[in-house]
Structures are given as structure tokens and as C-alpha cells.
Amino acid sequence: MTQIASPAAKKVGLKAALAACLLALPLAFAPAAHAAGDAPHIEAQKWSFSGPFGMFDRGxxxxxxxxxxxxxxxCHGMRxxxxRNxxxxxxPEFSEAAIKALAASVEVTDGPNDxxxxxxxxxxxxxxxxxPFPNKQAARAANNGAYPPDLSVIAKARAGGPDYIFALLTGYSDPPAGFELASGMNYNKAFPGHQIAMxxxxxxxxxxxxDGTAPTVENYARDVAAFLMWTAEPKLEERHKIGFRFMIYLVLLAGIAYLAKRRVWSNLEH
Incomplete structure (x- = not known):
């Protein structure tokens, strides 16, 4: 015989289910919170290309x-x-002569010939x-089994972009006391897990x-991070210029719309 639950019983069951969900919620997010707590802190740097009006520094x-x-x-390619870019x-806007000289300084495999x-x-x-390597296997063999990633768009492929690259390149140090460093690995405070093969x-x-810039690790890291940001976003300045022009267009359009509204409604009695 089928029994129909009373409204009171349904209400009690709903409260119990809701309470169970609330108790389970902290457990569901606990691993994520723990992982976030272990993530290295990447300090934001000041870049000339940041913001809506940012521009790259040519030098x-x-x-x-x-x-x-x-x-x-x-170790790293840029396929x-x-x-010519x-x-x-x-x-960077190198001169045509400089680009030809830079290109001619490397040997390129071509062919086949006749x-x-x-x-x-x-x-x-x-x-x-x-x-730098003919294939991935050769790259791994030369780097203790680790494959050096292509750097063409690395600044967009990694969270933090140039901030992360700068932090990684300046984050090497001796491991703290009690830290177990695996064989062939290097300690880096900016790398997840703090152990990196490079x-x-x-x-x-x-x-x-x-050009007189001090030859320090920090300057090297900052300059190459900016360069890698450009290789990942070569049209960044163009986008910023288009965005600025579009904002001017919207302001002018809003002004014209306002004046048109005033003109249309000026002859109507309120």
C-alpha cells in the first residue's frame, strides 16, 4: 500500500538534505583551497606595456x-x-640592415638541391x-629528460605572463633547510613545487x-620577459590604439545622440 508523506514530513526531509549539503560544501572545496595555498606568490611588476595606453620600450x-x-x-626555440618580424x-624595430645581419648570423638547413x-x-x-634541436627526443636527451618549451607564445601560455617569467628567472636560490631536492633538480621559489629541471x-x-644598462640578472630577466610578451602579442600596441580610437568614437556618438535628443524634444511641450 502506497503511503503519501505529510507536508510536515516533507519539510523535515528538505531541511535534512539542505543541512547535509552545507556540511559537505567545505569538504568539496578543501582540496582546491589547499592547492591554492601552496601556489607560489608572483609579485606584479611595472611594465611600460601595461594598461590601455601601454607601449613597448624599443630599447x-x-x-x-x-x-x-x-x-x-x-635550449628554447621560437618556431x-x-x-623579419x-x-x-x-x-623591437631593428633596421633592415640589422635584420639581415641577425639572420645571416645563423645557419639554416635548406633543400633539397638539384x-x-x-x-x-x-x-x-x-x-x-x-x-636548437632537430627533434623532441634530442631536446629531452640534452636536458635531463625535460623538454624545453617553445617560447613563441609562452607569455600568454603561463598565468601571470611576464610577471611569472620575471619571477621564475630571478627565483633561483639554495633550498631552505629541510627541503628535499630531487636529483638533477634546482630550487626555484616561483616554480610550482619549487623544483625545476632547468x-x-x-x-x-x-x-x-x-646601451649602458647594468648587466644584472634582474635587468636580463625584465628585458627578456618584455621581449617574450611582445612575441606572444606582437599587435598589442595596435590593439591599444584601436581601442583608444573606438572610445573616442563612442564619446562623439554619445554627444551627437544627446544633441539630437535635445533638438527633437525641444519643440514638444512637457
């Missing part, structure tokens, strides 16, 4: 490219970047940045600046 981008070429390019508006063989030649402005790539005076 900083040129220094950042120099750091990438002399340090980072030994989406071509030498270094002269485009909004970027005999069906591959050959090497000096780079051209139309060439992409060369990869050794500290920067040191004082490892890159020679020609």
Missing part, C-alpha cells in the same frame, strides 16, 4: 632579444617568429628562428649590454 625589446639569442636560444612596427641533398646556408629575413640560465654580466 628593452632589443635588449630582450639579445638575452634570448645569447642565452635562451641554446612562430621570423627574423623584428623590424615590424610595435616591436642532387636531392639538403644543405646549409646563411639565414634570410624571411626565415623562421632556427630550433638550471639558472642567467648570471651577472653573462650578456654584454651596449
Amino acid at each position: 628593452q625589446l632589443q635588449r630582450g632579444y639579445k638575452v634570448y639569442k645569447e642565452v635562451c636560444s641554446a 612562430l617568429l621570423h627574423f 623584428l623590424g615590424e612596427p610595435g616591436g 642532387e636531392g641533398e639538403m644543405f646549409t646556408r646563411p639565414g634570410r629575413p624571411s626565415d623562421a628562428f632556427p630550433s 638550471a639558472a640560465p642567467l648570471s651577472e654580466e653573462v650578456v654584454e649590454y651596449t
Whole structure:
């Protein structure tokens, strides 16, 4: 025989279910809260390209490219970047002669020739940045099993962007007392888990600046982080300019609409 629950019983059951949900809610979010608490703190830096009117510093981008070429390019490629991009508006804006010289400083594999063989030649402005390794297996073999990521869009692929890159490059230190560092790993306070396979790539005076900028790890890290932000967002300045023009257009449109409204309603009695 089917029994129909009374309204009072239904009310009691609803309260019990609600109470159970409220008790389970903290448990459901506990792992996430714990994980967030373990995440390294990334301090926000001041960048010339931040904000709606931000612009890249040309000198900083040129220094950042120099750091990438002399340090980072030994392990990390940039397959989406071509030498000609270094002269485009909004970027480092190297001269045409400088770009040709930079491209010619690397050997590029080309071919096949008429005999069906591959050959090497000096780079051209139309060439992409060369990869330091022929394949992923070779890259892993040379880096203790870790694969160095491509840096073309790394500033957009990592939370924090240039802030994270700067923190990572300046975050190397000796591990604190009691910290167990795995074999072949390096301590870095900005890296999740604080253990990273990449050794500290920067040191004082490892890159020679020609514009008088101090050759410090902090300056190297800041310059290459800005350069990597540009490679990830080469049209950032153009977007900012378009946004500014659009805001002016909206203000003018609002003013015209207001004057039109005043004109239309001025002859009507209220």
C-alpha cells in the first residue's frame, strides 16, 4: 500500500538534505583551497606595456632579444617568429640592415638541391628562428629528460605572463633547510613545487649590454620577459590604439545622440 508523506514530513526531509549539503560544501572545496595555498606568490611588476595606453620600450625589446639569442636560444626555440618580424612596427624595430645581419648570423638547413641533398646556408629575413634541436627526443636527451618549451607564445601560455617569467628567472636560490631536492633538480621559489629541471640560465654580466644598462640578472630577466610578451602579442600596441580610437568614437556618438535628443524634444511641450 502506497503511503503519501505529510507536508510536515516533507519539510523535515528538505531541511535534512539542505543541512547535509552545507556540511559537505567545505569538504568539496578543501582540496582546491589547499592547492591554492601552496601556489607560489608572483609579485606584479611595472611594465611600460601595461594598461590601455601601454607601449613597448624599443630599447628593452632589443635588449630582450639579445638575452634570448645569447642565452635562451641554446635550449628554447621560437618556431612562430621570423627574423623579419623584428623590424615590424610595435616591436623591437631593428633596421633592415640589422635584420639581415641577425639572420645571416645563423645557419639554416635548406633543400633539397638539384642532387636531392639538403644543405646549409646563411639565414634570410624571411626565415623562421632556427630550433636548437632537430627533434623532441634530442631536446629531452640534452636536458635531463625535460623538454624545453617553445617560447613563441609562452607569455600568454603561463598565468601571470611576464610577471611569472620575471619571477621564475630571478627565483633561483639554495633550498631552505629541510627541503628535499630531487636529483638533477634546482630550487626555484616561483616554480610550482619549487623544483625545476632547468638550471639558472642567467648570471651577472653573462650578456654584454651596449646601451649602458647594468648587466644584472634582474635587468636580463625584465628585458627578456618584455621581449617574450611582445612575441606572444606582437599587435598589442595596435590593439591599444584601436581601442583608444573606438572610445573616442563612442564619446562623439554619445554627444551627437544627446544633441539630437535635445533638438527633437525641444519643440514638444512637457
